Amino acid sequence: MALSNLVNNLEESVTLSASARAKQLKAEGRDILMLTLGEPDFVTPNNIATAAKEAIDSGKSSFYTQAEGLPELKDAVGSYFERYYGYGVSHEQVVITTGAKFALYAFFAAVLDLGDEVIIPTPYWVSYAEQVKMVGGKPVFAVATQENNFKITTEQLEEVVTGSTKVLILNSPSNPTGVIYTAEELTLLGNWAVAHGILILADDIYGRLVYNANQFTPISTLSEEIRNQTIVINGVSKTYAMTGWRIGFATGNPEIIGAMSKIVSQTTSNPTTVAQYAAIEALNGDQTEAENMRAEFEKRLNMLLPLINEIRGFEAIKPQGAFYLFPKVSEAMAIKGFSNVTAFCDDILEKTGVALVTGAGFGASQNLRLSYATDFETLFEAVNRLKEYMGREFFRSNFNVMMYVEDVAESVKFWGSIGFSAQILDENSADIKSSADADVTFTLYKKDIVRQISPEAADSVPSLLLQTEDLDDLYQKLVELNHAAGEIVDAPGLGRVFNFTDPDGNFYAVRESK
Numbered sequence: 001m002a003l004s005n006l007v008n009n010l011e012e013s014v015t016l017s018a019s020a021r022a023k024q025l026k027a028e029g030r031d032i033l034m035l036t037l038g039e040p041d042f043v044t045p046n047n048i049a050t051a052a053k054e055a056i057d058s059g060k061s062s063f064y065t066q067a068e069g070l071p072e073l074k075d076a077v078g079s080y081f082e083r084y085y086g087y088g089v090s091h092e093q094v095v096i097t098t099g100a101k102f103a104l105y106a107f108f109a110a111v112l113d114l115g116d117e118v119i120i121p122t123p124y125w126v127s128y129a130e131q132v133k134m135v136g137g138k139p140v141f142a143v144a145t146q147e148n149n150f151k152i153t154t155e156q157l158e159e160v161v162t163g164s165t166k167v168l169i170l171n172s173p174s175n176p177t178g179v180i181y182t183a184e185e186l187t188l189l190g191n192w193a194v195a196h197g198i199l200i201l202a203d204d205i206y207g208r209l210v211y212n213a214n215q216f217t218p219i220s221t222l223s224e225e226i227r228n229q230t231i232v233i234n235g236v237s238k239t240y241a242m243t244g245w246r247i248g249f250a251t252g253n254p255e256i257i258g259a260m261s262k263i264v265s266q267t268t269s270n271p272t273t274v275a276q277y278a279a280i281e282a283l284n285g286d287q288t289e290a291e292n293m294r295a296e297f298e299k300r301l302n303m304l305l306p307l308i309n310e311i312r313g314f315e316a317i318k319p320q321g322a323f324y325l326f327p328k329v330s331e332a333m334a335i336k337g338f339s340n341v342t343a344f345c346d347d348i349l350e351k352t353g354v355a356l357v358t359g360a361g362f363g364a365s366q367n368l369r370l371s372y373a374t375d376f377e378t379l380f381e382a383v384n385r386l387k388e389y390m391g392r393e394f395f396r397s398n399f400n401v402m403m404y405v406e407d408v409a410e411s412v413k414f415w416g417s418i419g420f421s422a423q424i425l426d427e428n429s430a431d432i433k434s435s436a437d438a439d440v441t442f443t444l445y446k447k448d449i450v451r452q453i454s455p456e457a458a459d460s461v462p463s464l465l466l467q468t469e470d471l472d473d474l475y476q477k478l479v480e481l482n483h484a485a486g487e488i489v490d491a492p493g494l495g496r497v498f499n500f501t502d503p504d505g506n507f508y509a510v511r512e513s514k
């Protein structure tokens with residue numbers, strides 16, 4: 001069959017195809033752990049499901065709505081923006097779409113002409129580049145790596161901008177890295193786009209999934225000029241566990257929104273009516289369940305990160321939002337004899353049954369993505385299998401690990417109060433030793449000093465896996481000091497573990513030494 005050039009040039013979504021392969025193996029009877037898909041493992045909260053049932057029972061969900069969405073839902077989006085963005089949006093500034101994904105497509109179709117360029121910072125969500133290509137645009141990549149915390153700068157934008165650049169995509173918190181740009185960084189990027197007359201596509205879909213007291217600043221709130229230049233994409237899928245309902249929305253300049261509405265009216269017509277009624281309840285109703293789910297993701301992140309970093313050859317930075325870890329695995333690939341991350345990812349699936357997503361589809365050839373939007377049991381079992389696969393004998397040497405603290409003397413007091421001994425090296429550093437397990441030694445280092453050498457390192461939040469002989473005693477002490485997070489859980493292959501944060505916000509997981 002002669003298919004179109006468009007389709008022949010289109011990549012399949014790596015996240016969806018990775019899930020499909022894993023599901024196929026599962027159907028064949030293999031024991032598969034799915035860490036592939038970007039969707040909450042929770043079901044949609046009750047109040048939302050009830051609103052949908054009522055919309056069906058009353059008959060009002062039987063009919064088409066306005067193509068660009070129910071006015072009541074646009075009102076709900078308006079109130080949502082007032083609450084979370086601090087500014088309102090009128091009806092002509094809102095279009096409701098079939099998932100945020102279609103809002104993105106409608107946007108590209110509305111603003112791009114053949115050959116127009118879209119700057120996409122890497123690593124990027126898989127669909128951006130393919131959607132741009134589908135409407136004849138040209139994706140241009142600004143490369144951010146793990147070494148610079150996966151963030152791009154205006155200097156990098158200067159290198160890739162051309163006379164044909166029409167759009168800059170910003171996705172913060174990011175899929176796949178979980179990184180959030182600060183207000184200062186966004187101001188620089190936003191002003192740069194304004195100065196060049198380039199539209200900003202702000203994909204804020206993970207804006208409510210932010211952890212450990214980090215802040216998400218929507219770029220559209222930074223100045224009038226930036227807001228006028230920005231189309232915001234958002235939706236209910238991730239925040240409200242509503243991926244299956246397919247409701248997203250876009251807000252911004254009425255002319256662009258009107259053009260997107262025209263595209264919606266000629267393609268999908270209105271998004272499914274019953275799902276729109278459900279979305280009204282999601283946005284207007286009680287937010288407790290959304291907060292509970294966010295808190296649960298936070299717990300999983302804090303527990304999982306140190307464990308992932310203990311797998312031989314895996315190195316993950318601490319994300320601030322979304323629900324993904326994106327470890328760099330170049331060392332692990334070298335150990336296992338792979339030079340291609342996709343082949344490495346396939347091998348992991350075949351040998352261990354752990355389904356991950358290759359970083360290649362996200363524009364990162366040394367990373368893998370894993371989603372922690374799944375239960376603890378699955379996550380622990382996955383870590384266990386990955387450790388087995390990479391070589392269980394490995395235990396990261398803690399001798400080189402540095403924890404950055406504001407005040408070394410205060411920090412030494414904290415460690416002393418939970419039974420660790422300290423050797424003060426000088427006024428800026430101290431070695432901490434676990435008296436229960438002398439294998440564990442790490443260094444506290446004064447942040448101010450580190451800041452002078454490497455501001456990025458000083459602001460990073462390191463994590464470390466500790467071992468102790470008396471887990472309950474340590475847990476109790478931390479509970480008394482208000483530093484323990486969550487409960488002690490039984491992790492297959494690892495034994496009992498829990499996690500905590502030191503007074504400087506550094507993260508530790510603790511397991512029982514065997």
Ligand SMILES: Cc1ncc(COP(=O)(O)O)c(C=O)c1O
Pocket residue numbers: 038098099100101102125171174175203205235236237243246247248
């Ligand atoms: C960055 C990003 N934007 C948009 C979407 C699309 O979300 P929706 O389910 O609302 O179409 C996703 C979903 O994976 C995403 O990760």
